[in-house]
Amino acid sequence: MAKGKRKNAITLVVLLLALGVLVCLYFWYDSYQKHKESAKPDTDQAVDLATVDTEQVDSLHYVRNDADLTFILKEGVWVDKDNTARPINQEHVTSMLNAVKTLKADRVIMESPDNLSDYGLEQPQAVLTVTMKDKSTVSVKLGNKVVDSSGYYGLVNEDSTVYLLQAALGNALQYSDLQMTALPEAPSITAENITHILVDNREGEDYELAYSDEEKLDNTGSNMYAWQFLKPYGEGYTADSTKVSDLQANYTGFDYINCVDYKGEDLDKYGLEEPAASILIGYFVSRTEALPTPETDPGTGKEITEKTYKDPYEYKIYIGNQDESGNYYVRIDGSDSVYTMSSDTVDKMCQIDSFSLLNRYILLPALDNVDQVTAQVEGTTYQMGISRKTSTDKDGKETTASAYTFNGKESEEDAFKKLYQQLIGITYDSQIPSDVTVGDETPYLTLTYHIFGDNERTVSASFLPYDDDFYIVKKNGDTRFFADKRAVQDIAKALSSFTGKKAE
Template sequence: MKKNKGLIIGTLILVLLLAAYFVLRSLNLNDEDDQEEETTETVFEIDAEDIGQLQIVSGDNTFDFTHSDDTWSYSQDSSFPLSESAILDKVSYVTSVSSTRTIENPENLEEYGLDAPEVTVKVTDTDGEENTLKLGATNDAVSGCYMSLNDDNSKIYLVDSSLKENLQFDLSDIADKEEIPSITGSTITSVSIQKPEGTARLYQDSSSETGWTFADTDGSTVPADSSLVSTYTSNFSTLAWTNYVTYDLSNLGTYGLDNPTVITVDYQVEEEAEDTDSEDESSEDSEDSEEESTVTVDKQMVMLLGNQTEDSTYYYGKLQEDSCVYTIAASTIQNITEVNKEDFLSTKVADYSFADLDKVTFTRNGETYTATKETVEVESEDEDGETTEETKYMINDKEIETTDFNNFYNLITAMTWQSQDENAQPSGDAEMSINFYKEGGINVTVDFYSYDTNFYLVVDSKGNHMMVNKMDVRELFEAFDNAMSELNQ
């Protein structure tokens, strides 16, 4: 009995040892497999300068490039504006190709997508030796794709999928795009938009009360609100071509560029001034002249716009002096071209800063009140006795508290109209008239008339008929009357 028991125990130990052996052997084999998968092997390599020709076949596209005298050209059309940086980027992906796994003697090329490769690359060196890389299906699990080299189907390589992705492109992707000048909105002095129905123009105007004027296509003009001008001109800082279309300008009518909308932008840039110092200047003067100085230079950009693309996403366009046609985002262009005078008209009833005026005259309940300002010197209470300037507000030559003045004047400059109606006519006398005056500049009168249960009709001497919320006007009248009452006590 003891002998049989020992035999059984020995047998169990042997079974356990064999099981441990096979487990360890399996682990070692898996480790070897993992090490094999993680091993990176360079399977193709060539120096970029040694490439004489490069052919890339991707889908229906076949691109042939020639490399000579350190310059790349598009073989099918030597006049094509090939982007040197774009083609060098493509070349960089084929100069060194590494594999993370090699599949020996594959049974079925179709399984790897190599029966009909998605991309075929033929690299020919300067001695005429050719190498062909065929790229098949993508293995998303390992971010790789399968490749064969020189039609040797006994080996298939797993390479980084970025190789195939970067060699799938259109001709427009490698065109050298001419750049639209970088224009900051604050540097613009004039914008004109020439359309078939007429020309609209926004321009700096020293005679305008806002410093800007917008002239509509019908010839009418309005002072353009400076904040609205800033919003509009900021659109030019984002201008950029989206896609290259063609360099063939023989048939511009295809793109609507034979009768284009013309956008002309005048702007200014700061450039380094030329050194005009004479050679016999003193060393001190020479040192001063070495300091960097700039001058303001006037520039102009002229953009031609044609038709929209079929999906209306883009416009065809080109710069007047450039040699290619491109597309540009329709949303950006429409923000520039689809404007009229209402887009630049301020919604403020009378946005005139008192600091910029000589006087403001109020007529209310048959009384006239003239507001002016005086600058006086005030001696400091400090021991140094320095004097400072202080502005006093005067109404009919009587000082009014700054707070009292601002209480009603700020209501005027902040007041906005709800709508404009040229057909609305006042009846009766104005409940208040305000004249804003600056010698040689602003001279505008604004009259307030009761209109209906909701609005006052506010008419200014520029011809605007504005509907203003009745509560806002009542608040102004109350603040003004209170301030005048305090002043006369």
């Protein structure tokens, strides 16, 4: 019995000793792990890697798969060391400098990895080496973009640690060789300040629109149709100002993509020796200046201390072939450099639906500017007259009274104006196809308006027989458009049945 108790006591002691050893081992291992963890770098903490005093930079060496360029500062401008004549995009160089001015990593990825290719750093996508005036250097190698992150893997200087570099640095090292060539500064053109649009196409129609506020062609008295359509229709046609205002916006953004050849020694290579098209834009820029001596406004009598001037400018480009991406090669007038411009931009400038812009009203003189209308229908002549008499009342206020006649007989005002509205309401229906031959037909109807005043002149249009649906419109000796036959015949009926009474 005593022997059994002794055996149990020994077992208990052994178990207690084993437990003590295990407890000691646990505390030792826990302390070891804590010491080991404290010896590791904090991989989630941002790391300051280098700073660059941009005022002390001597050169930048930039290498990509399609670029190997060294930039030096010459008279305050960054130039290509090996080709100083090449214009360099200053903003891109500045972007590189700003990206390394305070070089930081978002965190450490791996110290001395076995395989740099896992991070795209065996053959980096870009390398930037900044050499300071004291000959010290800062270099960055850019690897792959990190999945689910805005940063890039990278190496800095001779450090073998892979860092997660900030996105701004990676973005600043994405420029191709082409993109490092400076682009021209496009003019600042406001759509409503455009006064002239000329598109010359080597094949196809040319287009020319010119703004004029002299009312030489706009007979409405409201300057509603101040745009003259010089091409393809020739003098005598106006454009719808509302539709032209939409078109003007197409000529405000001359956005160049790349400079592909700043020397332009072989323009034929780009289709620019004999361009497919040229685009000329006339516009003005307003400036306001104080007058050295105040003047008096003759209209209001108020004192004027400043004046606004409209300085005229022109901008012209030539359009060549398209590259493999569909962009057009273009050249600016006066320069040999060749640039690319998107097909969307160029096509909107060159491809104009002229008929959609046309003022469809064949003749639209304001009644206030007209004193006589002559209509001839198959040999029968109708005369419409407006006489005006101005009187002044005792208060010095002038009033004008108008009298209306039809074929020499007095007409009621409302009836006269209703007929007049029908005459000027006739419109172009469609453009005559190029394969239609227009003969020397006798007009079915001819309308002639005499415009009086400072801009005195006569405007007229004739309607020639064509088929069951249309008459050919002849205006200023030109035949380009059809008019609806029913509308023309309705005018003839209205003239023949007119009695000058309001009931009509």
